[in-house]
Amino acid sequence: KAGVTQTPRYLIKTRGQQVTLSCSPISGHRSVSWYQQTPGQGLQFLFEYFSETQRNKGNFPGRFSGRQFSNSRSEMNVSTLELGDSALYLCASSLGQLTGANVLTFGAGSRLTVL
Amino acid sequence: TQLLEQSPQFLSIQEGENLTVYCNSSSVFSSLQWYRQEPGEGPVLLVTVVTGGEVKKLKRLTFQFGDARKDSSLHITAAQPGDTGLYLCAGEQWAGKSTFGDGTTLTVKP
Numbered sequence: 001k002a003g004v005t006q007t008p009r010y011l012i013k014t015r016g017q018q019v020t021l022s023c024s025p026i027s028g029h030r031s032v033s034w035y036q037q038t039p040g041q042g043l044q045f046l047f048e049y050f051s052e053t054q055r056n057k058g059n060f061p062g063r064f065s066g067r068q069f070s071n072s073r074s075e076m077n078v079s080t081l082e083l084g085d086s087a088l089y090l091c092a093s094s095l096g097q098l099t100g101a102n103v104l105t106f107g108a109g110s111r112l113t114v115l
Numbered sequence: 116t117q118l119l120e121q122s123p124q125f126l127s128i129q130e131g132e133n134l135t136v137y138c139n140s141s142s143v144f145s146s147l148q149w150y151r152q153e154p155g156e157g158p159v160l161l162v163t164v165v166t167g168g169e170v171k172k173l174k175r176l177t178f179q180f181g182d183a184r185k186d187s188s189l190h191i192t193a194a195q196p197g198d199t200g201l202y203l204c205a206g207e208q209w210a211g212k213s214t215f216g217d218g219t220t221l222t223v224k225p
Contacts, residue, residue, distance in 0.1 A: 004157070031211050043158075043203065043215035056212045090157050098210045101146035101165050106157030 002027065006091050006107035014115050018079040021110045023091030025072050031055075031096025032074040033104065034066060037088040046089075049074055050096045078112075086114045118142050119206055121216035128194055129224050136189045136219045138204035145207050147180055147187050152201040152218075161189075194223045 005024040013019050025032050033056075034046040045058035049068035066076040072093070078085055088111050092104035119140045128134055138147070146165045150158035162171050164180035164187060171178045175198075177190040187204055201220050205213045 033211065033213070035215070042217040043205075045212065045214065048211040050211055055210075092157070094211075096211050101148070101163045102207060102210060102213075103148065103160055103163055104150075104158075104205070104213060105160070106150075108155070108157050 004091060004093050004105050004107035006089075006110050008110060009108065010111045010113075012113045012115060013081050015081055015083060017081050018077060019081060019112060020075055020077045021089055021091075021112075023074045023076075023093075023107060025074070025091075025093030026105055029093035029095055029105070030072055031094045031102065032068055032072065033092045033094070034074070034076050035090045035092065036060075037090055037109070038086075043090070046076065048096075055096075081114045083114050086112060088112075118208075118214045119204060119216040121202075121204055121219050123219060124217065125220050125222075127222040127224065130195055131193050132223075134191050134194060134221070136202055136204075136221075137186070138188065138206075138216050139186045140206060141185065142206065142208065143184050145184075145209065147184070147207070148205045148213070149178055149187070149189055150203040150205060152203060158201075158203055191221075194221075196223045196225050199223050 031050045033048040035043045048056040068074045088109045090109045092106045094102040149161045152158040167182045167184045169180045175192045204216045
């Protein structure tokens, strides 16, 4: 059973550019969550998509956006990149069920460096 | 506002020692997970606890969920160098929303 796949693994951008990251969840998982991980702030929740709809949203500016496709694959986009956006972006998939514990399975992450 | 506080933030011990990591909150969670993350990789699930007062054991690791489902602890017995890593607790508030603690960086020296 394939795990969560994130692409690209590493990328370097300059300030002002935009970036799109991709996440393919585990087969059968309908929920995809995105997190930003930095040494100073830990894992911060960006947003969660379930059945192509944004169901939960964290406290990030509008420059951060995402979407989910009918096959549950998800993308997140960051526009007008700032130096502070340098981070490891993690995607996690789960069943997203309303009852019972939802266990997150993470991808290896996309390491973004903004110069 | 940090909903989950983990302590200690850093822990460096000798092989064979015991340790406990704490995860505390003022919020009630429907479930709580512990993850371990190694450099360059995503977090990997260790355990999920759901019921208040629940205790789970995974070899040398013992996890406990507080009676009120607001806090949890991870105890490692006879730590080994292979236990080195970043330990994260995460509380699920509702479907699709999990909040993570800042993590505990554990180093076990041989």
